[in-house]
Amino acid sequence: MEPVPSVSLDMELKTEPFVLNMGPQHPSTHGVFRMRVTLDGEVVVGLEPVFGYLHRGIEKLAETRTYTQVIPLTDRLLYLSSMACNHAYVRSVEKLAGIKVPERGEYIRVIIDELMRISSHLMAVGFFLNDLGCSVYTPLLYMYREREKILDMFEMVCGQRLTYNYMRIGGVSNDVPEEFMPILKRFVAEMPHYIDEYEQLLAQNEILLARTKGVGILPRDLAINSSAAGPVLRASGVKWDIRKADPYSVYDRFDFEVPIGEVGDNYDRYRVRIMEMHQSLRILEQAMKQFPAGEANAKVPQFLRPPVGEAYGRVETPQGEMGFYLVSDNSIAPYRMHIRPPALLNLTALRDMVIGWKVADVIATFGSIDIAMGEVDR
Amino acid sequence: MAPINFWVLDNFWAHLALFGIAIIAFVLLMVMVFIWFERRAFGPFQLRRGPNRASPWGALQPVADAIKVLLKEDIVPAVADKWVHFIAPIIGFLPVLLIFAVVPFHRGHGLLPDMNIGILYVVAISALGVVGVFMAGWASGNKYSLLGGMRVIAQMVSYEVPLVLSIISVVLVAGTLSMNGIVAAQEVPYFLLMPLGFIIFLIAAMAEINRGPFDLLEADSEIVAGFHIEYSGMKFAMFYLAEYGHALAMSAIAATLFFGGWKGPGDVYLGILWFLLKIFFIFFLLIWARVTFPRLRVDHLMGFGWKFLFPLALANVFIMAAEVIFWGGADGGVPWWVIFVNFPAAIALIYLWSRLFKFGGGRVDVTA
Amino acid sequence: MTSRLDGSGLGLLKGMAMTFKHLLRPRITTQYPEERLTLSKRFRGYTMVWDRERCTGCATCAKSCPQGNIEIVTSKGADNAYVVEKFELDSGRCIFCGLCVESCPYDALFLGMEYECSSYRRGELVLSKEKLLYTPDKQRSAYARPKLEPALPRQTLLIEGDRGSKKR
Numbered sequence A: 001m002e003p004v005p006s007v008s009l010d011m012e013l014k015t016e017p018f019v020l021n022m023g024p025q026h027p028s029t030h031g032v033f034r035m036r037v038t039l040d041g042e043v044v045v046g047l048e049p050v051f052g053y054l055h056r057g058i059e060k061l062a063e064t065r066t067y068t069q070v071i072p073l074t075d076r077l078l079y080l081s082s083m084a085c086n087h088a089y090v091r092s093v094e095k096l097a098g099i100k101v102p103e104r105g106e107y108i109r110v111i112i113d114e115l116m117r118i119s120s121h122l123m124a125v126g127f128f129l130n131d132l133g134c135s136v137y138t139p140l141l142y143m144y145r146e147r148e149k150i151l152d153m154f155e156m157v158c159g160q161r162l163t164y165n166y167m168r169i170g171g172v173s174n175d176v177p178e179e180f181m182p183i184l185k186r187f188v189a190e191m192p193h194y195i196d197e198y199e200q201l202l203a204q205n206e207i208l209l210a211r212t213k214g215v216g217i218l219p220r221d222l223a224i225n226s227s228a229a230g231p232v233l234r235a236s237g238v239k240w241d242i243r244k245a246d247p248y249s250v251y252d253r254f255d256f257e258v259p260i261g262e263v264g265d266n267y268d269r270y271r272v273r274i275m276e277m278h279q280s281l282r283i284l285e286q287a288m289k290q291f292p293a294g295e296a297n298a299k300v301p302q303f304l305r306p307p308v309g310e311a312y313g314r315v316e317t318p319q320g321e322m323g324f325y326l327v328s329d330n331s332i333a334p335y336r337m338h339i340r341p342p343a344l345l346n347l348t349a350l351r352d353m354v355i356g357w358k359v360a361d362v363i364a365t366f367g368s369i370d371i372a373m374g375e376v377d378r
Numbered sequence B: 001m002a003p004i005n006f007w008v009l010d011n012f013w014a015h016l017a018l019f020g021i022a023i024i025a026f027v028l029l030m031v032m033v034f035i036w037f038e039r040r041a042f043g044p045f046q047l048r049r050g051p052n053r054a055s056p057w058g059a060l061q062p063v064a065d066a067i068k069v070l071l072k073e074d075i076v077p078a079v080a081d082k083w084v085h086f087i088a089p090i091i092g093f094l095p096v097l098l099i100f101a102v103v104p105f106h107r108g109h110g111l112l113p114d115m116n117i118g119i120l121y122v123v124a125i126s127a128l129g130v131v132g133v134f135m136a137g138w139a140s141g142n143k144y145s146l147l148g149g150m151r152v153i154a155q156m157v158s159y160e161v162p163l164v165l166s167i168i169s170v171v172l173v174a175g176t177l178s179m180n181g182i183v184a185a186q187e188v189p190y191f192l193l194m195p196l197g198f199i200i201f202l203i204a205a206m207a208e209i210n211r212g213p214f215d216l217l218e219a220d221s222e223i224v225a226g227f228h229i230e231y232s233g234m235k236f237a238m239f240y241l242a243e244y245g246h247a248l249a250m251s252a253i254a255a256t257l258f259f260g261g262w263k264g265p266g267d268v269y270l271g272i273l274w275f276l277l278k279i280f281f282i283f284f285l286l287i288w289a290r291v292t293f294p295r296l297r298v299d300h301l302m303g304f305g306w307k308f309l310f311p312l313a314l315a316n317v318f319i320m321a322a323e324v325i326f327w328g329g330a331d332g333g334v335p336w337w338v339i340f341v342n343f344p345a346a347i348a349l350i351y352l353w354s355r356l357f358k359f360g361g362g363r364v365d366v367t368a
Numbered sequence C: 001m002t003s004r005l006d007g008s009g010l011g012l013l014k015g016m017a018m019t020f021k022h023l024l025r026p027r028i029t030t031q032y033p034e035e036r037l038t039l040s041k042r043f044r045g046y047t048m049v050w051d052r053e054r055c056t057g058c059a060t061c062a063k064s065c066p067q068g069n070i071e072i073v074t075s076k077g078a079d080n081a082y083v084v085e086k087f088e089l090d091s092g093r094c095i096f097c098g099l100c101v102e103s104c105p106y107d108a109l110f111l112g113m114e115y116e117c118s119s120y121r122r123g124e125l126v127l128s129k130e131k132l133l134y135t136p137d138k139q140r141s142a143y144a145r146p147k148l149e150p151a152l153p154r155q156t157l158l159i160e161g162d163r164g165s166k167k168r
Helices: A058-062 A071-075 A082-097 A103-131 A138-158 A180-203 A206-212 A220-225 A230-235 A266-290 A342-347 A350-354 A359-369 B012-045 B061-071 B082-102 B118-126 B129-139 B143-174 B179-185 B195-208 B233-258 B268-292 B298-326 B336-356 C010-023 C060-064 C099-103 C146-151
Strands: A018-022 A034-040 A043-050 A309-317 A320-328 A336-340 B104-106 C045-050 C070-076 C082-090 C109-112
Touching: A018 B143, A034 A359, A043 A350, A043 A359, A058 A071, A058 A336, A071 A082, A082 A103, A082 A309, A082 A320, A103 A138, A103 A180, A103 A266, A103 A309, A103 A359, A138 A180, A180 A266, A180 C010, A206 A266, A206 A359, A206 B298, A206 C010, A220 A230, A230 A266, A230 A320, A230 A342, A266 A359, A320 A342, A342 A359, A350 A359, B012 B061, B012 B082, B012 B233, B012 B268, B012 C010, B061 B233, B082 B118, B082 B129, B082 B233, B104 B179, B104 B268, B118 B143, B118 B179, B118 B233, B129 B143, B129 B233, B143 B179, B143 B195, B143 B233, B143 B298, B179 B233, B195 B233, B195 B268, B195 B298, B195 B336, B233 B268, B268 C010, B298 B336, C060 C070, C060 C099, C099 C109
Parallel strands: none
Antiparallel strands: A018 A034, A034 A043, A309 A320, A320 A336, C045 C109, C070 C082
């Protein structure tokens, strides 16, 4: 046995920081994110994110593939909103090669994008509530029900439910089938009712309000300076949406609003997502009315050789502005591809949002950012 | 059971052995039924079916789980305090069994003794489980489990207070500490006579058994599994049994204190059926709360316990005491028409106090 | 939205009412494997189906595969036409993106409709041309082959309250 050290009573109590490694196998880090959290009791005094556990070198892989072959890679970025990633990529290739997409193709893309936004926001809100500790997943499972309906539609148009690989340079891989439009109509008619149900389930819940209001505030200035995007930025009160600010596709033909939050806390991020779902339904209604007939695809050679040059195309994914910067050397593969990752940039503000809050708030705030590790680590 | 007058009831050791085994069997069986019932109940709440593969309605699912758990490797972490790690699940589980010694299943009988301080015994014993949980949290040598262990101490100590205060109001009205006496005194079920007391008891019990919105010490989305993160195999199963056993015990006590225990229409021999029915009803309420609510945060939990439940529980004690003094009969009970006073009073008190009490805030300034 | 009753537990009760409403609703899960969903007509499923008659051995599919997964070896036969000697793909590496099927100029390659594709050995996942060969009992997906679409059954959709039918 070791000798017991003598303790003098006037000695100050020695403390040391309690460093907790959250992740990479933590159930609530949405994949393999890791944070080294320094705690004082339950209070967070420091946070250091560690990235890279899911790095697959997608930007490098793209240099060895033809322009069309890169599309399946973009599915694997934001895996809960792959259609939007597809769109961001094909948009920059079209910009690079100067391809005009037929109107029907653009409308299909808008419809698919907005469905994707609803589906992704459902998952974002569902997992956020899960991180708040709806410990047996009830709201998440209700939201899975509506997501399932959207995935049914995606399966109908492209044959897959997660890695869609649907958008093509100059259009989409297959025109939508005949039975798609009636189903979409029915979905748009039913969906507001379900959103109201989620509201009734949790919007006034006192526990939820206490856990989210005023927690994890991202001030307006910091949001802009840390280059945040999407619902995270809008919740901080910045009216910035690529669909309005730099209208792409046919978004300038629709009448919709950009919902913003006031404070930038977890509650605002949650509310902004719910309100954006309503706006997406509005866009879908208008798109269904205006839906044109005709060809969906432009004629594009199979092995596209864009002229030498560079292009940056961006779209508003459910997580924020996603952009692809492409450099072409007139070969069949991009010379360089760079991705502007919305979730990674949103994540950079995490530290400032959670310092001083409790361990439980770290998880909740992290969940409210809505990231997908496939895109953060690329 | 009432007219049983075998020699076993006269012989102390035979009585102890027989009913001791009966209680252990009952608790283990009911825990399995509870696990099954909860998982089956989650199904329709979440638009799915719940376990349905092992035998009809998945009734053998807990058995399958038990076999799986028994066959698993028992892992003790290298940095663990071996003996404490070993003994913690036992200490966690034992009090649950002990509680049932005084629960009256039937007219005139706790299975073991009919103690005249029954409810006091329950309160004393049920608080012991926390020691086992904290030992597990400390001995595992894991930071998550330490956080969980720290949380459980704070939570249990705080919620014991409103729990006991709401029990005091029951005792005031019933005029006895004996569980059987409390049941016998209930002409009107006490959840009608003192709705506020019942609500407080239910919430505090939820916190006490670490379920529903109060499962902070497990908090699988924050601290992974809390105190039992380093346990596997049978030791883990012991904690699992203790958790559901505790839920069973709290449901049984709530059924006894507020729903009139074995009382019910029909033959007196149906007593145990009525009792089980009431237990399942209370457990259903617990499941319902668990399925709906998000988890509280640590500081909210403390605030809610001390600033909301504690004053209301005190108010409830004062109201019930005043009613016993001014309207009470010779034997100390209160007349049935206080229902019409107490329901509005409960609603008004909860409403008014919720104006004064506020959740939220909780940011600590850190110089980092 | 704000009312005087906010913060007094009414939101909690509303939530509980909502979950209770769901308790009485029909369940939406499918009891696989007894019940099965009918897949989309364009389902991008397991194993390609390869048509020997139509294939000219041009290897466009191999060029368009992002994984470099299709191995095709041809030799010169009679009439100067290619004879496909080896057509092999490793379905363990295949990502079922469907680009090969889209690019085939002669409609000789189809995606399958299978989804139960586990096997005990990785070697079994490598599919030679004999295994890929089209036979009438193999179901072909209509992905990028709109001509096949009318013959396939309608997809089950949750929105229509359809949760799959009993098969066995």
